[in-house]
Amino acid sequence: MDLKELIPTYNKVKEESYQYRFTIFTPVFNCEKSIEKVHQSLINQTYKNFEWLIINDGSTDNSHEIIERLTNTSSLSINYINNPENQHKMGCFIQAISLAKGEFLLTFDGDDECHPNALKIFNEEYLNIPTNLKNKVCAVTGLCEDQFGNRVGDTYPETPYFSNTFKSTTLNNIKGEKWGFTKTDILKGINVNSQIFSKGLIPESIIWNLIAKEGYITKYINKHLRIYHVDIENSLSSTSVDKRSYGSALDSIAGFNWFFNAYHFKTPKYFLKKLYVLLRASKYLPYNLGDYLRAIDSKVIKFLFISLWPFRKLTI
Template sequence: MPYFTVFTPTYNRAYILSHVYESLKAQTFQDFEWLIIDDGSTDGTRLLVEEWMQEEKLNIRYIYQNNKGKHAAHNNAVENAKGYLFLVFDSDDRCVSTALERLKFHWEDISPLHREQFSTLSVLCMDDNYNVLGHEYPNYICDVADPDQQRQYRSTGDKWGVNVTDILKQYKFPIIEGERFIAESIVWNRMSLAYSARFVNEKLCVKVYRSDGLTQSSVRVRVNNPRGTSMVYLEEFKVLKGLVYRFKSAINYVRFALRTNKVEIIFPSYKSSLLMICALPVGFVFYLVDSYRVKK
């Protein structure tokens, strides 16, 4: 069993996938498998990966699936992963040569007496100029059990890290017929209800935002996948503690639930009902703004 499964989901990214390949070849720690899930590419990705496999520089496994979206590719990868820890390495990212070595170090730095309570290790991302994307954590090492605090740490810019593969197998992405996207946060939020996470202020991943990436088309992607998107925000609304965060989730729930044929707002308490009612007009305004932006 390799220590890591490095999972790369890809769709028509043959022109950039070599950055991942070069990053992985340069790793100082080589006990990993590179699991590539090709989500229906038509640009020669298979031939490129087969060339690399023939080079035998890395332990590469390639799986092709019909285009179903990144979340479905993630489920496929988790099912097929052989590594102890699971790392998502997107097709347009790079990393420092010691990334896997440092991830292993930080994971094993968690006391063996408490390690089973942890599902996640998260580190920082940076741009090409080594600037942190988002904000650093309050301390160099933060061990967090509270789900609300975990979510806040994850939402302060791009983060990168590993999860225990056997735990991930218990937390699959929902698959909604006719939709090809659901936010990754739905899995991390669910896991945080049962497990702790360690956050470390070390920059290991280099991210570049490209015009054909999900980040650049975030609003359009969410508008086109409203059932999954509204599910994410409704779950946040139910579990978050802070009033401001819950109100934002309520607004976004209304914003995208209005695009579904069936709007079901669940009121766990009178206080929650009032908060959701207050979010209705604001969410409706965002719904109209999204409609205008998507049409442009």
């Protein structure tokens, strides 16, 4: 299949009515030791207008049995989906969008915790968005801390800080784990070719950059809401370079096509890095040089890619 046909696209959809304020989405792969901790964090929430959507992504441990017990005994409203085959986190995320009954979708991994007032703060921060920005703001995102109370990642230059994922990470160099919700109506406008779900890990950045390309912004806040456990391998997203190759290639090509014309002078390092990543990924993919050139829009990037193609085997 043409590489370009695997890059997500966007079509705005009509607003819907939702049963809950939030859908808390937890993708699970072998989380038998931590899923009850996630459940307890949600039980402790002071804001109660949410559902918990759990998608078990083909776990091989006892996750299914534990989740079934929670589903049958918990006071929470739980929608549990047990996928027989692993389709990776991106596949689960797109599945969650179609299933969400909440106005806002918030991903909450199977080994995380959050502060009891996290949902309350998210809701208040959304309500406080100026009226003239409400239609442009697609998300509210806060900070994370580790299990020892230390901040994980950078803070924002001010709070609230209105920007988008591409600008905040690429132009302002704000790095590290963050946590936030996105409007479900906006996520429903994302079109993803289902063939990519079987091609390994697809980075979430391709989704957030697509939303940024469409002109939506995020309200960022310097408040610690999620407890992100460091030094614990995430089985859902941990994989080798070759198994990330499809995702890396698509993310790189999308970055060129969506942002190069507007930002090549402002952030040349970003595009040079993506060029290297694409060359490295190409070693593992069944495409020839012409396939990549047809997928890339920029003539400048095409020229650089052709020039560097003979040296791609030197990438590590």
